Amino acid sequence: MSEGSVRFDSDALQQRILALRGERVMVDSDLAELYGVEARVLNQAVKRNAERFPVDFSFVLTKEEKQEVITKCDHLQRLKFSPHLPRVFTEHGAIMVASVLNSPRAVEMSVFVVRAFVRLRQVLVEHPDLAERLDELEARVARHDNTLSTLVATIRQMATAPTAPSRQIGFVVDPLEKKE
Template identity: 50%
Template sequence: MLPDESIMSKILLIRGKRVMVDKDLAELYSVPTKRLNEQVKRNLKRFPEDFMFQLTTEEKEEVVAKCDHLKSLKFSANLPYVFTEHGAVMLASVLNSDRAIAVNIQIVRIFTRMREMILTHKDILLKLEQMEKRVSGHDEQIELVFEYLKQLLSSPQEPRVRIGFTRHDEAVE
């Protein structure tokens, strides 16, 4: 089995969806990318837009620039396909090999774990956002306090006349 980290590093955020590039999936399933895409094209009804979509030229360039392991896509004439979690599940049924099934189970577990992590950390993010809203705007007030302190420290202090009772052993000014 593959380490979870190696699979997680291949999950990208494109168009607001967590996806995996066809080249990475083909590598994980131990099939050539060309064969993977042939199977997809033969079973196109199984891959609606929310399961799979093709990258635009700009998206491809951005992916190549961000991901070192995808540098070889730079010279490819074809625009890569990307697959959502559901698309990866469908790929395993189309490829129908023991390796594809095993890797697919691992991919689904990782996507599920990522979703759970996002949901649990969402509460923390909301609390941080609330604290940030509460604290924002205080910068000016803090600066004002420091300005007053500087004025107090920098202004010459005149000796103050002591008021009140004096003891008989004290000199009166």
Template identity: 45%
Template structure:
């Protein structure tokens, strides 16, 4: 039986679209969300989120998810002035592409995750639209008449 989603309830509890866009970073020439950000959006702990991912690694090919290397993580950690006790990670973070984020939502299998995945996809689409060059309509040759032009004439 399909799960019905209360659109008004999900909009009320949905994160800000721009907030999701700000969490998307460019890493290895791919736009990705980190595991901590996805876990926060899906309202689960990062540990539980990564456990689910590790149990289902077959669902995440290299173009859906990859683990950051030590150098990439060192750059990320250097951006924070201080870390509180117990706030550092034992393991390197995972990075999820748009498709990986959708797959992760399927693993979480909750109404919240389903709702958030829609917003995540919209954020990736919004960023793609901003990065795309403007589309200009093709110029028609002089004297070229389309069927629509013929019906519009009196």
């Protein structure tokens, strides 16, 4: 495989590998771009060969997951206005897509994709504390979100709290008092 024929460098490819549902995955549009086909063509090939793509090879994102992916990945902003939920592929699914597409470019890129997944796995093995630190950071952010939500709710409640009626200014004449 010549480096000139590879559209992504290894680091750029690793940045397109996402962590969802405890799996490392690539979005269909990224994989299609890598394999040199349209995402529509890739998804049609997957639908024609659905038996080759069990849930542990490929799955469709939920609306919430789609929103999360769009928020985290700037290069996926084009998905924001798409009515379709994107499909993602695990390492095994990415290899299976290459066999379904069966083009020389797809075969060449599948080797490249496998190497990127393996390299990412090696980084996580070499730095086991990294995953733990990411989990801690995620938990801390969740706690901060809860605290901020409570704070905002309290501020809104204070802003809309009824005010005490104003006291009347001036002399108050008691109607029961006798006039002389």
